[in-house]
Amino acid sequence: MRGKHHAETIIVGGGVIGCAIACELAARGHDVLLVERARIAGGTSCAAAGMLGADSEEFTHAVMAKLARQSRVLLHEQEERISSLSGVEVGLQQHGFITPFRSYSEVSSYKNNRSSTLSEEPIWWDRVSVQQEAPWLNRDTYGAYYRPSESEVLPVNLTQAYVRSAQAMGARVMEGVQDVHLHTDVNGVQGIETSLGTMTSRNVIIATGLHGEELMRQVGLSSPVLPVKGEIAAVQFSPHHVGYRPDKTVYAEDIYIVPKANGEVWLGATSLPGRTDTKVSVQGIQKLLTAATSWVPGMKDAHFLRAWAGVRPSTPDGLPYVGACESVPGLFAAFGHYRNGILLSAITGSLMADLIYGKTSEELGIQDLSPNRMNRKEILQ
Ligand SMILES: Cc1cc2nc3c(=O)[nH]c(=O)nc-3n(C[C@H](O)[C@H](O)[C@H](O)COP(=O)(O)OP(=O)(O)OC[C@H]3O[C@@H](n4cnc5c(N)ncnc54)[C@H](O)[C@@H]3O)c2cc1C
Known part of the structure; x- marks a missing residue:
């Protein structure tokens, strides 16, 4: 060549x-x-x-x-x-994203910190709606915003x-x-x-x-270009736990939980500014698994598949x-x-x-x- x-x-x-x-x-x-x-x-x-x-x-x-x-x-x-x-197949799925909250004060501070004019108005789900629409979410969830237009790919x-x-x-x-x-x-x-x-x-x-x-x-x-390392874990629900598997992306403040078209569920991501290595730390994965099982308790019965890391290219x-x-x-x-x-x-x-x-x-x-x-x-x- x-x-x-x-x-x-x-x-x-x-x-x-x-x-x-x-x-x-x-x-x-x-x-x-x-x-x-x-x-x-x-x-x-x-x-x-x-x-x-x-x-x-x-x-x-x-x-x-x-x-x-x-x-x-x-x-x-x-x-x-x-x-x-x-x-x-690019694995495009449009199930929408849920942003859940544990209390009224969490909702207020979320609203105060967002520049609402820049994004589409989300749909509000109260506690009852959350349990109907996302029964796999922690039953203590106070409420959630749902954004139906959001999607994801492989x-x-x-x-x-x-x-x-x-x-x-x-x-x-x-x-x-x-x-x-x-x-x-x-x-x-x-x-x-x-x-x-x-x-x-x-x-x-x-x-x-x-x-x-x-x-x-x-x-x-x-x-x-400023490096920001991030770690992700992948898990899989067994067929008899399928009812506990999220069917929409959870986009919470401390974690995102993304059900993928290949049957896996990806949990991400840590954020480590200045780091350029792609090693996966026990601490990082522990943090992700703790946050994920707190929002989706049925995740405890899922199988851990693998974890990986990458470096995001940020700018000043x-x-x-x-x-x-x-x-x-x-x-x-x-x-x-x-x-x-x-x-x-x-x-x-x-x-x-x-x-x-x-x-x-x-x-x-x-x-x-x-x-x-x-x-x-x-x-x-
Ligand atoms: C943990 C994590 C989660 C993320 N989640 C999301 C998400 O959910 N949604 C989203 O939109 N984005 C997400 N991102 C960000 C997204 O991955 C990046 O913004 C995107 O991949 C950048 O693509 P790129 O093509 O610019 O860079 P890269 O994918 O890094 O491609 C650059 C290519 O250039 C090559 N290269 C470098 N130097 C040279 C050279 N001198 N000569 C020839 N080739 C060279 C490299 O080998 C590489 O293949 C995530 C990133 C991380 C790390």
Whole structure:
């Protein structure tokens, strides 16, 4: 495979973001090459819980709240097409999310801490409704908010569905491409140099998640990514305990409990800022299991399957970097999606394709996500 390759656009990074962009560009008939240094869906995307919590997540920035909802809609629209093109079931389920409370004061402080204008009004379930609608929840539950539009997917399947659909529509994909160096001159991007040779292109999109900053630094740009480690446990209910199995996602303050399309129930997640290792700690899993069995007491009879950890790519202002790198024509960024990269994958693919086809960030209303924003702040200081 070593040698000279050319594509109109090269995407670096084969996580859910890079694969979603490849899929959208290929769907528009674009000549695209995706390079991944290890294997597709081997980074943070394989550690996610896969929730599409556009209303439950606390987006304090109006643009993010809007993009999250658009992305969820887009993903639902795409699901059938990418599943059939790729032959991969993405495990999309729309059972809604429940946010339960133990007391009236918990409800009040939840309401006070939320910017209600940014999310859809949830349905309130009192104690009786909770017992009717979610009989597997702890009987002491005071009440709960229910958000029926919320859904979730199997994240690795979604990533694979994107990339295989992209390939089915003509995109090229190369795994094991190491030592990527951006090749630029006075005219902007010319391509990349790699362990597998030179690859020329008009555009390069950096979609390397946690490692986005490393490539940006090669062209003198600073787009910091802050690691936030998270651990998840998977359990399974035996057939005779099926009545105790949650049939909706529990999105509580201390835990989320997600019944997956593969029959497992995923419990997540811890949040450890600054940590980049993917070891699973006894303390972390103990915390998750304690919180999960407190909300769903029948979970005590479930079988423990496995646990894993991943590192979320956060940013100093909580916004991802999505846009053109103004100082280097042809260079684009799409990373830093923190805890919502699965949810935001579809809209990121669509926005990046629009940018490649000449739309501006202003036209798309995403100036605030500019990958240059930290550099501008540094200049102003
Ligand atoms: C515990 C946990 C739970 C989560 N739950 C959810 C959830 O419920 N819903 C949700 O929406 N999000 C969730 N997330 C967040 C989500 O997983 C991430 O936002 C998303 O996976 C980021 O995708 P990405 O493609 O940017 O990064 P990645 O998946 O990390 O992909 C980047 C890829 O780039 C490659 N790469 C890096 N450097 C280079 C290089 N120099 N050259 C070539 N390739 C390179 C890597 O090998 C990797 O494959 C969760 C994350 C964690 C850790």
